[in-house]
Amino acid sequence: MSQSSRGNGELTETTSNEVESSFQVGIVGAGPAGAGAAYALRDSDADVTILEKSGGVCGRAATRRKDGCRYDHGANYIKDADPRTAELIPTLGTEELVNIDEPVWTFNETGEITEGNSRDEHKWTWTKGITQLAKRLLAETDVDVTHRTRVADISRVEKAWVLTDTDNTDHGPFDALLITPPAPQTVTLLEATAWQDNRLETLIAAAGDVEYRTIRTVVLHYPFMKSYPWYGLVNVDKEHPVGWLSREECKDGHVPDGESLFIAQMSPEWSTNRYDDPVDVAGSDTASHIAALLDDERYENPDWIDDQGWRYALPENGIDNRAARVAESAGLYVAGDWIVGEGRVNKALWNGYDTGTRIANALSISQQV
Ligand SMILES: Cc1cc2nc3c(=O)[nH]c(=O)nc-3n(C[C@H](O)[C@H](O)[C@H](O)COP(=O)(O)OP(=O)(O)OC[C@H]3O[C@@H](n4cnc5c(N)ncnc54)[C@H](O)[C@@H]3O)c2cc1C
Known part of the structure; x- marks a missing residue:
């Protein structure tokens, strides 16, 4: 019997008799894009693991506490700039919503x-700060969030992806891998990916053009x-x-x-x-x-x-959708505000969500064949 910490903060127990789900999804980064992808995968068959380098969630939508104050020192608020955001935010709970x-x-x-x-x-923000967005999205999932884990290397092992963190610990193998840090940090990770394939070069070149x-x-x-x-x-x-x-x-x-x-x-x-x-x-x-x-x-x-x-x-700019999706057929995905080219929480969230939906669809198709 083993215990692990889940997105909803509860400890869950599994026995060796339980049927493990067939697919493993790894996500690098628990920002709005990573949390959005995990949220999209919440009803799928996949086991989702997020590796996050910091001790918190929500990335550049960040909140700090000091001397009785709480302040959002990255993103200031979330606009209801699109109908999906306007609909989603209240469904995450109106208590403490500001x-x-x-x-x-x-x-x-x-x-x-x-x-x-x-x-x-x-x-919108919350009395407890804008990080509530990712906290509330992840609370709707069974995702494992492994904090203070900075991914340093990626390798292709058979048809799966294995991540190695800066402490030299391996994570995976994952059938699908989603990378969500800002483009320059994603490029660093992709350059440290042991996979000889033109699709990787295309992705690196596209991400490298984002300023x-x-x-x-x-x-x-x-x-x-x-x-x-x-x-x-x-x-x-x-x-x-x-x-x-x-x-x-x-x-x-x-x-x-x-x-x-x-x-x-x-x-x-x-x-x-x-x-x-x-x-x-x-x-x-x-x-x-x-x-x-x-x-x-x-x-x-x-x-x-x-x-x-x-x-x-x-x-300052985004990348072409075809380039962003070039390696998806090999189970390698990217998401974040830099795909869209607009530094907005809602843009990152929905880019992550839509990418998570594509991952769920790809896994369910491969389950049927
Ligand atoms: C000063 C500032 C003000 C802003 N104001 C607004 C605003 O008012 N409204 C608005 O909508 N947006 C605003 N934004 C933009 C908004 O914060 C971003 O668009 C949004 O956070 C992008 O989400 P993301 O998931 O794409 O990336 P991020 O939020 O950057 O999340 C990426 C995550 O990946 C993690 N990570 C990175 N590298 C690794 C690694 N190697 N291993 C593991 N984890 C890793 C990071 O720690 C982070 O948690 C602002 C941003 C800033 C900086």
């Missing part, structure tokens, strides 16, 4: 702030709260050092009353030039830009700061 009421306004190079024209849309915007997120906390008519400000002419500024206190349950917490996503130019600046130096420069933008010198002195660099924050 819809940010305040709108997004705009500002330009000179710091002039103007009312935006954002349509009446949902901007990324780098963003350094700077988090600034203040022991006071000033009201504004907006939740977020976006720099529309892309000429300001601050690309995006938002108020985490507009999300229920994120910031204690009477405090404020800004998420500043710095411009790609600022972020690239100052990627390795010590956090206090980067924080101080960011604070002075915010004080000027909001015309309040108190913002020059946050009582604490935090940061996160996102080298591969947002893909």
Whole structure:
């Protein structure tokens, strides 16, 4: 009898008498694409294992906790930009679901702030943070998520895929393998794949063409709260050092009353030039830009700061669907926002979901023959 940890957090027990499902699916990455694929496979016959390098889930849709605050320091929220997302999110449970009421306004190079024209849309997160998306999707599955496991090598063993992590432990064999990290990290994995086949070269070339915007997120906390008519400000002419500024206190349950917490996503130019600046130096420069933008010198002195660099924050372009699917006939799949070419949680989620559906279909066809 063995025990393993499942996506829903419960320990399950299997006996040697139980019939094992015939197909093994391995997924690299528990971001929105990986979680979406696992969700699509939830009613299939496959045993699904996710290998995730971090201790959490949801990838660049990330949440952190500090001093009584909770903040989404990667993706800020999920838009109901398509009917599938609008339908799915409430079905994952409306308890603790947060819809940010305040709108997004705009500002330009000179710091002039103007009312935006954002349509009446949902901007969703959860009181416990945006990582709830992957947590709730995975809770609907029986998927095994193996954390703190960074995949380093892939090999083709007979007609299956075996993954080797950085501790030299093997995982698999898998009948189907789905790789979901950002394109440059996927390229590194594909280049470390022992498989002599032209389809691999085609996939590497396509993924290698995806370019990324780098963003350094700077988090600034203040022991006071000033009201504004907006939740977020976006720099529309892309000429300001601050690309995006938002108020985490507009999300229920994120910031204690009477405090404020800004998420500043710095411009790609600022972020690239100052990627390795010590956090206090980067924080101080960011604070002075915010004080000027909001015309309040108190913002020059946050009582604490935090940061996160996102080298591969947002893909600038996508790849051709035929290239993305070139190795699927050999059971090798890729998914993520970089396939679509849009750095959006919902795009990654549905790209992962649709890929998971193709995996389920391919496995059920091979079961019939
Ligand atoms: C600063 C910032 C702001 C954003 N704002 C928004 C927003 O407001 N709204 C929105 O919709 N989107 C936003 N996005 C984009 C959104 O976060 C991404 O589009 C989405 O997370 C992509 O999902 P994914 O599954 O494709 O990739 P990821 O989220 O990157 O997930 C990939 C996963 O793979 C794991 N991984 C990588 N390499 C390995 C390995 N070798 N072994 C094992 N695991 C590995 C990673 O740890 C990660 O968990 C933002 C992103 C950033 C960085």
